[in-house]
Amino acid sequence: MQNKQEIYEKLREVLVELFEIEPTKISLQSNLYTELDIDSIDAVDLVIKLKEITGKKIQAEEFKQVRTVNDVVETLHNLLNAPAA
Template identity: 45%
Template sequence: MMTKEEIYTELKNVLVQSFMIDADDISPEADLYADLDFDSIDAIDLAAKIHNVTGQQMKPEQFKGVRTIGDAVNVIDELLRAK
């Protein structure tokens, strides 16, 4: 089982490598849309990457509440605990 810190580190790596986001711009409080310039396509891509990490499919309603990096970490943590 991954800790929230490990989830955050993994998510940060995905954002840097797959979305070309500067690591310095990533924090738990960073808003995916306002601060990191995500759009709906990026959100779908991120959900797919989360699926690759967790092996769990995110439900659309789970991702609707995700606005910040911290929100994403919490959703991933819930998915991993549901295994």
């Protein structure tokens, strides 16, 4: 899971699996909160699931700025492709 398309496809699977969102409702432009009805508790569940999948620690601060599916893809892409410290 390195490129943005792969990340997007995995994220869609997770959103469908965790929150029973219709796959057709999910696009890169979809707003997690207003369009997909994700609340703050759902967001925590999403972060935990993404951490399991990626094996990377996702900072809550990074996720506070996230609004759209594309924001999540960008955040994960940056995290997965960051040089190891």
